[in-house]
Amino acid sequence: MGLDIRYQAFIEEAGEAAERIRELISEGRFFSVFCHNDADGLSSGAIASVMLLREGARFSTRAVRGIEEILDSLPKLPEDSAIIITDMGSGYLSELRGAVGGRPLIILDHHEPVGEPDESWIHVNPHNHGIEGANEVSGAGVTYFVARALNESNRSYSPIAVVGALGDLQDKSDGRSLHGLNSLIVEDAVKLGLLEVSDDLLLYGRSYRPLHIALASTTSPFIPGISGSESRAVGFLSSLGIKFKEDDRWRVLAELSEEEKKQLYNGLMKYLASLGLPPSIAKELVGKVYELRMEEKWTYLRDAREFASLLNACGKTGKEWLGISVAMGARGETLEEAQRTLEEYRVRLAQAMDYVMREENRQELRHIVAIDGGDVIDERMISSVASIISSSNLLGEDKPLIAMASGDDMVKVSARASKKLVEMGLDLGEVMSRAAQAVGGRGGGHNIAAGAEIPKAKKALFLLEVDRIVGEELGGKV
Ligand SMILES: [Mn+2]
Incomplete structure (x- = not known):
């Protein structure tokens, strides 16, 4: 079977980009690389x-929170550097056109x-x-x-591209497996013996991590009350009568019989239902496992989804360099620090999730559900919390979620909508932009995920404004 003609065209475009980069390297250019911090x-x-390193090029790499940081720094770069x-x-x-000047981009x-x-410019993008x-x-x-x-x-970095795709939840729409161009990358990685793909329950570290720890460290989907807490995971397994120890040895998920796995899966479904959550979350627990075969067992790098969690934790705690180094291949102390970062982040995330899942911290208006993390939830964490709630569908899909956390004198807002609402005409980017403007803040983003920053004193007013505009966009359809 030949390659899809669209894929061929995309790969050709990637090849042209490579040729241009080769040219710029031979001209002795310095490269400024920018990337997002997720x-x-x-x-x-x-x-x-x-x-770039492999070609002996001179470069620096910087992770940024948003496009503004790039637009601000581009004009300050030397005229002859490549971006x-x-x-x-x-x-x-169009914004980039103004900022980049005559530099190669x-x-x-x-x-x-x-x-x-x-x-x-060279612009490589699948949408082309x-x-x-x-x-x-x-x-x-x-x-x-x-x-x-x-x-x-560079094919040896195919597993990192798999990690990136899973970090962006690209397995969500297709039974938790990667498809499209992603499957070509998976193929590369499997061929080189770097990756193993199998079907199972998607607990982190299924083949090597003690079952209760695997259960507690799984955050995609997020299981309220269990994700982040090993002791509660132990309690849960005991209540199901699943043996998690054999003699003096911890059992791992891969050792469970099909019967036990079914028991665990059904138990999780019942547990989620008892919390009033849709059982569809449990479906997210089954699918393809992507295991990085060359990584040490017991590290957080062995399971590609967990690798992505580790990078995300580094990015969300201001330790982007740590994440980039580990993804480039640094191990030893660098990896240890990154793993500690993930562990701390997991605990804090579980606390934040505990907080927002308590009903008294939720406010339901006519068209929206609002969560106020106040000073309890770190402002840098609020977008992760909002993403987990919406991607795990923890609060239903009928109203957009508006999550807030307080910074110094501003409130950081992170909004998420279901696909269903977007199809009905909701554009959260526009909602955030208009509502924030109305209270002297600023906001914007995508139709499905957006954010804003508003003055602390205007929180209540802002929510009313958001509620009104969402109602208007949905035209009374909710
Ligand atoms: Mn991305």
């Missing part, structure tokens, strides 16, 4: 860094393009070829195809 972004930054932006940029083509992204790129960027390839995947075209030996 798991996919850090994976992208790592692949781009390795790619590579990974996992972001496509959504801001290469954008490796999977977000939907807005505006037109300059003719001199009718390929869905939301779930067929990640920023790390796009960067990987370019790196692979530049040097065959």
